Amino acid sequence: KAGVTQTPRYLIKTRGQQVTLSCSPISGHRSVSWYQQTPGQGLQFLFEYFSETQRNKGNFPGRFSGRQFSNSRSEMNVSTLELGDSALYLCASSLGEATNEKLFFGSGTQLSVL
Amino acid sequence: AQSVTQPDIHITVSEGASLELRCNYSYGATPYLFWYVQSPGQGLQLLLKYFSGDTLVQGIKGFEAEFKRSQSSFNLRKPSVHWSDAAEYFCAVGAWSYKYIFGTGTRLKVLA
Numbered sequence: 001k002a003g004v005t006q007t008p009r010y011l012i013k014t015r016g017q018q019v020t021l022s023c024s025p026i027s028g029h030r031s032v033s034w035y036q037q038t039p040g041q042g043l044q045f046l047f048e049y050f051s052e053t054q055r056n057k058g059n060f061p062g063r064f065s066g067r068q069f070s071n072s073r074s075e076m077n078v079s080t081l082e083l084g085d086s087a088l089y090l091c092a093s094s095l096g097e098a099t100n101e102k103l104f105f106g107s108g109t110q111l112s113v114l
Numbered sequence: 115a116q117s118v119t120q121p122d123i124h125i126t127v128s129e130g131a132s133l134e135l136r137c138n139y140s141y142g143a144t145p146y147l148f149w150y151v152q153s154p155g156q157g158l159q160l161l162l163k164y165f166s167g168d169t170l171v172q173g174i175k176g177f178e179a180e181f182k183r184s185q186s187s188f189n190l191r192k193p194s195v196h197w198s199d200a201a202e203y204f205c206a207v208g209a210w211s212y213k214y215i216f217g218t219g220t221r222l223k224v225l226a
Contacts, residue, residue, distance in 0.1 A: 042218035099208030100146040100165040105157030
């Protein structure tokens with residue numbers, strides 16, 4: 001069974017640009033969640049999608065948005081990039097039926113904003 | 115508010131020594147608790163989880179964790195550390211509305 005796939009692996013952007021990250025979950029998983037990881041801050045929850053609907057959202061500005069497609073693949077978009085958006089962005093997939101489930105993580109997209 | 119605290123940012127142990135990584139949580143109901151490990155350049159991998167039953171939970175790679183409700187803790191332990199255990203470890207709680215809250219992580223260094 002293929003794992004969670006995130007593309008691209010690395011991204012370099014400049015301030016003010018926008019970026020789209022992609023996540024393909026494990027087959028059969030309907031939940032995809034996104035996290036921002038920075039040194040010293042751990043993983044900060046961005047949002048979670050289940051069957052194309054956003055079920056929960058973290059405390060991030062509206063510049064951060066996402067969506068999920070009918071095949072459960074998900075994208076997240078960050079508009080008007082700021083230097084502070086530099087981070088590792090991780091997505092995780094699961095069945096999405098309860099919060100006692102194991103999350104399966106991708107290797108992440110490392111975003112650098114210059 | 116729900117939160118997870120990992121008080122140790124860095125821990126260094128010698129190979130073969132025992133290990134304990136601390137985790138404290140704040141959550142109103144019975145929590146679902148997890149430990150994940152992240153190797154450099156990788157995503158997170160589940161080590162173990164607790165959601166009911168026996169408070170001592172066994173996981174992969176020889177790790178175990180004990181849930182102590184009275185102390186709001188879920189500490190991770192390993193009796194003998196191997197050099198390959200060097201990584202970052204994250205404690206997490208499964209909160210309401212399909213949201214998981216992670217601690218800030220503990221980076222483990224293993225001395226040969």
